[in-house]
Amino acid sequence: MAVLDANMTAQLQQLLGNLREPIVLRASLDDSDKSKQTEELLKEIEALHDKVSYERSDDNERRPSFEIARAGTDVGVHFAGLPMGHEFTSLVLALLQVGGHPVKVSDEQAQQIRDIEGTFYFETYMSLTCQNCPDVVQALNAMSVLNPNIHHIAIEGGAFQDEIEARDIKAVPTVYLNGEVFGQGRMTVEDFISKLDTGADAKAAAKLSEKEPFGVLVIGGGPAGVAAAIYTARKGIRTGLVAERIGGQVLDTNAIENFISMPYTEGPKLAAALEAHLHEYEIDVMKAQKVASITDEDGLKKVVTETGAALRAKQVILATGARWRRMGVPGEEEYRNKGVTFCPHCDGPLFKGKSVAVIGGGNSGVEAAIDLAGVVGHVTVVEFLDTMRADDVLQRKLKSLPNVDIILSAATSEVVGDGKGVTGLTYTDRETNESKSIDVEGVFVQIGLLPNTEFLDGVVDLNERKEIVISDRGATSDPAIFAAGDVTTEPYKQIVVAEGSGATAALGAFDASIRG
Structure with a gap:
């Protein structure tokens, strides 16, 4: 055959x-x-x-x-x-x-x-x-x-x-x-x-530092950052984009079925399309660079990367996105990549026939549990609240699977292991305050996102969740800095929303520049 x-x-x-x-x-x-x-x-x-x-x-x-x-x-x-x-x-x-x-x-x-x-x-x-x-x-x-x-x-x-x-x-x-x-x-x-x-980092940093100031420098390569860069470039502004990778969280997404005009695609395919679209314009794309600080220098914004490169721009658009939230319990870091993981699509096959736990009962957690149920021996969904937050259609599918258990009102307290890998999980029953445990060899954490704003304390206003506070035009508390996407107070963390947010921030920055 x-x-x-x-x-x-x-x-x-x-x-x-x-x-x-x-x-x-x-x-x-x-x-x-x-x-x-x-x-x-x-x-x-x-x-x-x-x-x-x-x-x-x-x-x-x-x-x-x-x-x-x-x-x-x-x-x-x-x-x-x-x-x-x-x-x-x-x-x-x-x-x-x-x-x-x-x-x-x-x-x-x-x-x-x-x-x-x-x-x-x-x-x-x-x-x-x-x-x-x-x-x-x-x-x-x-x-x-x-x-x-x-x-x-x-x-x-x-x-x-x-x-x-x-x-x-x-x-x-x-x-x-x-x-x-x-x-x-x-x-x-x-x-x-x-x-x-x-010596590669030092040589690359030196070369980047020689670049002339940009009209707009976009920080972040996800849907919001790419959209912002394209919109500013279309306005004839000298545009740079600095990012660790093009695609952001999209690269870690499997099936995408809610991107309007595209009934189905996969994260890497969409990320490749984003990068290809970037290169249709005169945008200076600088990959494998993580920003460490933003300061003011001679009327410009000075953006310094962790490799020591110093870039300058009249305006900055922040689109640094978010990352998976950690549980913050003993054993989580010790057993990361030794049973604790954040990618069911990547690592699921390594747990074939074994018992695993999925932490989180939102859409991401339930989707992960459904996917894993077809590969592993048994899945236990552990949800902190007394009800799951996932869409009804996903919950119905999950509950129809024979090798899935759901534990509600459970506060995960520790990841247990034998020094080499995960052997179990302990949690507190929030209704009885009783400590309980389950035997698992894998823990898939799916409890939401944290904005990537650690380098922005004192640069722009952040809310209590450390998201960048923006106006309806993407403006921040600094007149020369705009922001877009999952890193901001935009409530809906969706790809299509992020792209629109990026366009809004770019147009907001352009409007501010011509009004002077």
């Missing part, structure tokens, strides 16, 4: 027309069904272009696994398992890049990667449902194509459960370098360069 459907086959065949160099698919297989599927996939790819050949080498102990190699060179990338689902794009990009299609990084970044000295063996453990994993896999694959001394294999955790257990991996992506844990969570090419080239 074919692994690729007709649509995927047609798309891949068209893309393989970009190959410039012959590539060899070298497989290491055994008699398992996964190996049979892997061989079928590789043979299907081979049949699509005469620059692609397949051979069986069986030289890798991980089976099934395969290398995509540029014929006659040391250039290649490796996959262990079947890279479908969210990782199919990683497979396609690897085929093209090993085949000589240009890697999509700046010339400066490409040279930085080529100049990295030393030999590096990276292993990335990922799941096919993880939306953060492709960024990491694709970044390391690209780097290994540009620098043959950088080696990378992407390992599908579901196919190598013994390694997941042996290395006690409870969150993906988890990256190992030369056998030691290197990092977890979403990482970009910029992040890897920064860690491998110790």
